[in-house]
Amino acid sequence: MSSTTFRLIAGLIIGLIVGLIYGWVLRPVEYVDTAPDTLREDYRADYVLMVAEAYAGDGDLDLAQIRLAALGPQPPVDIVVEAIDYAVKQNFSRPDLETLNRLAIQLRSIPPSPEIGGP
Secondary structure: OOHHHHHHHHHHHHHHHHHHHHHHHHOOOOOOOOOHHHOOHHHHHHHHHHHHHHHHHHOOHHHHHHHHHOOOOOOHHHHHHHHHHHHHHOOOOHHHHHHHHHHHHHHHOOOOOOOOOOO
């Protein structure tokens, strides 16, 4: 192997190592101000629980729906049901499950909104 090829390969390897150390150790990616719809399932369930607790405190169902809409285009009741399923699997406390259930019951009592652009 010629000395030029050796230097090129050595330079690439050293550059790769330095780049990985810089990117993973010295300056790793920090996510800030991310949207709630990008949350992992456990954080998503915690978010829904916080919305349910806020609803239990203020009774503002419209505000709860707005907060749940940040988690995606699904109907709010479906989001809460998914959170309840996760909470049951993860053994959330009984009061937390009751809080989530109360919100789900209230959301089910709302008639579905008509589709926009329908006949």
